[in-house]
Amino acid sequence: MTALVEVRNVTKSFGGLVANKNISFEAARGELLGIIGPNGAGKTTLFNSVAGTHRIDSGRIVFDGRDITALKAHEIARLGLTRTFQIYAASGDLTVKENIMVGCFMKTGSRSVASARADGLLRDFQLEPLARHMVGELPIAAQKRVVMATAMGTEPKLLLLDEVAAGLTPHEVDATVASIRFIHQDLGVTVILIEHVMEMVMNVCHRVLVLDYGEKIAEGLPRDVVKDPGVIKAYLGERYAREYTAESS
Numbered sequence: 001m002t003a004l005v006e007v008r009n010v011t012k013s014f015g016g017l018v019a020n021k022n023i024s025f026e027a028a029r030g031e032l033l034g035i036i037g038p039n040g041a042g043k044t045t046l047f048n049s050v051a052g053t054h055r056i057d058s059g060r061i062v063f064d065g066r067d068i069t070a071l072k073a074h075e076i077a078r079l080g081l082t083r084t085f086q087i088y089a090a091s092g093d094l095t096v097k098e099n100i101m102v103g104c105f106m107k108t109g110s111r112s113v114a115s116a117r118a119d120g121l122l123r124d125f126q127l128e129p130l131a132r133h134m135v136g137e138l139p140i141a142a143q144k145r146v147v148m149a150t151a152m153g154t155e156p157k158l159l160l161l162d163e164v165a166a167g168l169t170p171h172e173v174d175a176t177v178a179s180i181r182f183i184h185q186d187l188g189v190t191v192i193l194i195e196h197v198m199e200m201v202m203n204v205c206h207r208v209l210v211l212d213y214g215e216k217i218a219e220g221l222p223r224d225v226v227k228d229p230g231v232i233k234a235y236l237g238e239r240y241a242r243e244y245t246a247e248s249s
């Protein structure tokens, strides 16, 4: 598999705090990559660095064969790299369908094309009965599906999902896993996801990167990463690691 995105020696500081320190990784076309690590490790900062939400201090990012390091977020999104936000950021004034259409307008200027595409996404993400509801009034699980459907409206090649399982019940996490598999397998989108819900990471990710204090401390198969002593110490804890080691052996 060839790399769809290559991140080389990316550093990003906020004042004296180095939130991403010399981080390098690649995601292959068709891969489903997870990023884990404790609160404040630099995961969201890394998404912001890759998606052009902020300028990085140093390093280089290549997406789909093109150097995107100096591009702005909307220019990067047009190339097919879309990110979702951990905190839902859409306008509360929009209905579910209108919200999804905002994503579709990235690829078309036609209202009827955007509307038809949004109808398809409403079906794909089981949102049809909610199409006319205001997004801000929906339960969290449905809001997360709107976030994913809106992102898919931009027709990405690479989708960065920031904690789409946070705050969900186990049943809702299962439904989110199904949505991610649909995006990845049926729609053929490469996915990188940040997640604290380890059941989901273990379930869906091909590979996992682990960040701690702004640095990449591990990278590998989920079953190997959860046994890494550095990852256990920094993030998972002994009890959790024992559970997963027992399950995967």
Ligand SMILES: Nc1ncnc2c1ncn2[C@@H]1O[C@H](COP(=O)(O)OP(=O)(O)OP(=O)(O)O)[C@@H](O)[C@H]1O
Binding pocket: 014, 017, 019, 037, 038, 039, 040, 041, 042, 043, 044, 045, 046
């Ligand atoms: N815009 C900003 N200005 C100043 N500091 C920031 C900014 N964004 C992030 N930071 C700091 O950078 C560090 C990394 O934050 P980041 O949000 O990337 O961590 P994270 O791994 O995503 O955490 P979480 O799992 O809690 O979402 C933290 O110390 C955070 O306070």
